[in-house]
Amino acid sequence: MTPAAETPLLHARNIGFRYGRRESDYRFDDWTASFPRGAVTALTGPSGCGKSTRLYLLALMLRISSGSIELDGERVDDLPDGARAALRANRFGFIFQDAALDTSRTVLDNVVETALYRGERKRDLHTRARELLDELGVAVPADRKPGEVSGGQAQRIATCRALIGRPDVIVADEPTGNLDPASAQVLLGALRRHTDQGAGVIIVTHDPGVAAWADHRIELSAS
């Protein structure tokens, strides 16, 4: 193995975080975790233990209060806001705990949304978007609005949106929570194909089956 390959894709080094100043606010200190390329890492633990919070920190949406985060061996936690946003647009894909789709736009518009933030033309991504929707088994017309699809379909549309930019890292917050076992398999299959191309996937899950399917597991204890 080359040294470069040993560098983790994403590395949280002794990070600390707190939501507010009150004693009762959720906080943690000194958390270290490593997420390799080409693999799925599952983050598990009881409700409220801080899984989503850690995903947001790793994906540069929240700022850590101590420690450091490295992407491809380069420190990214201390970058200014604009640079962090650019990294989110270009290197990360997100699947949120609820699908978080734009209800005013069509399914197709939702899948290609991030092109705007990367400075790409949305039109150039339409073909790939339709292929992804097919692959994920979203059997609804692409001009349908998210208000007219089921919860499971919405989650799969959000997965297409995460995959469309071929990001290096996908962070997924309970992506299979709303899915029947067959659809869950399709979604996990798509994520697996993405890691096969060298990307890393971090998946938060309550499902022991999904955790077992992942290549690595990080178990968080109740705070």
Added chain:
Amino acid sequence: MSARTVILGLVREALAAIRTQHAVTAVTVLLLAASSFTVVTTAGRAAASQAAVLSTIDARGTRTILVQAKGAVEGVDEQFLATLARVADVEAATGFGPVTDVTAAANPDGPRLGVRQAYGVIGGRLLTQPEPGPAGVLLWTSPAASRVVGLPPGAGSVRAVDGGEYLISRSLEVPDYLSGFEPLAVIPATPREPGAAPRPVSTVVVLTRSPESVGVVTTLITRLLREAPPDQLTIQTSEGLAALRKAVGGEITRSSRGLILGVLGAAALTSALTVFGYTMLRRKDFGRRRALGATRMTIVLLIALQVMLTAAFAAALGVGVALAYQALRHQPVPPAGFSAAVAIAITALATLAAVLPATLTARRDPVRELRVP
């Protein structure tokens, strides 16, 4: 990625928001179209009537200076006219000699018309006799003057009460500032003999290039004629009219300025509130965009563009409807510059007013917005 792609992408996204966010688009269009309509139908009317009043005053001659001499006065002569004609602020100077009465040659007992020897320029035309030929002395008459002696415009001949005969050779178009001299008939001066003394004139009418230069030119005239006995000379200026013009301009502008500022201020404030309400309702939407990688600048630009495009449409609509409404009711229509300025001001103000709520939106914590179900 090119800047063009990014800008086009933002414009498309803003247009999509305008199309899909019916409520905020409708409210903004109504609000700003109504503001534009109000400004054009109120202050615009004032601006229109102001323009009308000013052009009337100008036609009455806010740019003229009248010099009158009792008899032959030292310095009031064709040389004086030539000097004035060379002054940059002077558009035209016309000199008139004493009046002679004439009648139509064919009707010696008919109505009389006063004709004057004239020097200088009338309506851009140099007043000069051709070399005296067999035709005799030529006369230029205005249509009104020809009518007085019962002749067709620009033709016929007249005979002076003291015997001289003149051939009417040209129909004279009397400029506005000389309308006080109608019915006007002039005998263009013969060229000055070399070495001869300049011939005196009794009345000089000077037209300046602008109402503002009346003062300077008057001072100059006073200086040129300082040798002349003051009791034999009167200099009348339109400075009174010029002052009136200024007062009218200032008055109407001041009264409508308050109104315009009021309407624009109200439009900006309500626009800011509308955008604030809109961004609060759609905070999850903007939070998602930020989380997915939109920069703060992208968010501000998206909202500002959305408001700017909506406002431009609304302002054009409001101004257009107002102009049509004014025209239909036969009310004065404001100058095009005024209407354009109203539309641009409304659009710019609404867009500026949107920047504050847009910035607040861009600075919200995306995670917190995403957690709100």
